[in-house]
Amino acid sequence: MSNVARAVEAAGKNCQLFILFKQNTIEIRPRFRGGAVSHLKKENTMHLEDRDKQIFSYLAKFHCLTAEHVALLFGMNIKNCQRRLRKLTARNYIQFIQSPGISAGKSPYLFYLGESGCELMNIEFKKPRLTVKLSHQQKNTDILVKIISDFRDSDILCEVIPEHILREEQPSIIPDAAFMLQRKSNEATKKQALFLVENCEGTEIISSKSFNQDIEKKFISYVSYFNDGDTLLYDRLFGCSFKRFRVLYIASSLQRQNSISKIISSLDSDGFIWITTIELLEQKGIKAEIWQVPGTGEKERRLL
DNA sequence: GTAAACGAGTTCTCGATTAA
DNA sequence: TTAATCGAGAACTCGTTTAC
Numbered sequence: 001m002s003n004v005a006r007a008v009e010a011a012g013k014n015c016q017l018f019i020l021f022k023q024n025t026i027e028i029r030p031r032f033r034g035g036a037v038s039h040l041k042k043e044n045t046m047h048l049e050d051r052d053k054q055i056f057s058y059l060a061k062f063h064c065l066t067a068e069h070v071a072l073l074f075g076m077n078i079k080n081c082q083r084r085l086r087k088l089t090a091r092n093y094i095q096f097i098q099s100p101g102i103s104a105g106k107s108p109y110l111f112y113l114g115e116s117g118c119e120l121m122n123i124e125f126k127k128p129r130l131t132v133k134l135s136h137q138q139k140n141t142d143i144l145v146k147i148i149s150d151f152r153d154s155d156i157l158c159e160v161i162p163e164h165i166l167r168e169e170q171p172s173i174i175p176d177a178a179f180m181l182q183r184k185s186n187e188a189t190k191k192q193a194l195f196l197v198e199n200c201e202g203t204e205i206i207s208s209k210s211f212n213q214d215i216e217k218k219f220i221s222y223v224s225y226f227n228d229g230d231t232l233l234y235d236r237l238f239g240c241s242f243k244r245f246r247v248l249y250i251a252s253s254l255q256r257q258n259s260i261s262k263i264i265s266s267l268d269s270d271g272f273i274w275i276t277t278i279e280l281l282e283q284k285g286i287k288a289e290i291w292q293v294p295g296t297g298e299k300e301r302r303l304l
Numbered sequence: 305g306t307a308a309a310c311g312a313g314t315t316c317t318c319g320a321t322t323a324a
Numbered sequence: 325t326t327a328a329t330c331g332a333g334a335a336c337t338c339g340t341t342t343a344c
Contacts, residue, residue, distance in 0.1 A: 068312095076331090079332075079333085082312090082313065083314090083315095083330090084329090108311090108312060108313085109312085305344105306343100306344090307343090307344090308342085308343085309340100309341085310339105310341080310342095311338105311339090311341105312337105312340105313336100313337080314335100314336075314338095315335085316333105316336095317334085318331105318332090319331095320329100320330080320331085322327100322329080322330100323326100323327090323328085324326090
């Protein structure tokens, strides 16, 4: 009798145990409630679905995502999403690390492409490192996932490019993200809108005479970039032909929004820099009337 | 030091749906 | 018909923070 068969027989005799098949070894663990063995039988089989491949594609794009991100991206129930991610983890399509704790309770896992997943996506396996850069990247990912989910199941196609991909192109100004919107019903006319996102962490210097990395100087660069009308980089990245773009500034607080709005209104006569707060974005969504245009004095505008 | 609170993940059940 | 999957909910574990 094989070891597996012996273990199955033992489990059958003792309902307080269940068996875990793990890399040719057998572990017998305490049983929680009925059904554990049949549950594992199910876990042992794996058919990749289109959605799984889309998850890999998002993981390749964002480097790492939480279960909540994935659930939001696909409109999945969070528990089922966690179950699916666990299953993909068991097959090494994806892996996870514990994100650094910033609040009470267990911190969420950061899922990233495992070796099998990278092989499938034809990209190099790379484990994310817990750095300040990753923390900023995750805040940008929060916003991008929110944007994608806001346009999910709508008539509008939304494609995003995160900062680390833009950085590889070495543009003169590096936004925190870029995204493109296009009406699905209007695909024939190929009319697209380009948005560059600036995510304010609340720590950047707004304006300084001695410091040349402040927000005001970045806006001056954006105004110059806008007047040049050069969107070639984004044309290539999105495979589109943009005429102009908008900068969407997401302020960390209302107070900061007011301070930054004053600078925008003095620099942006075209009204291409729009601003809102992260609180409004999270509460009402990107499509709501949450945008102010300091350059023209307009308030409560919609994105489209 | 410790219990309580909190947040996130895990295990399991049940019923519905879908594809082979 | 059957197996696989999904959605939702309940009950649970685990790790961390906080108040006493």
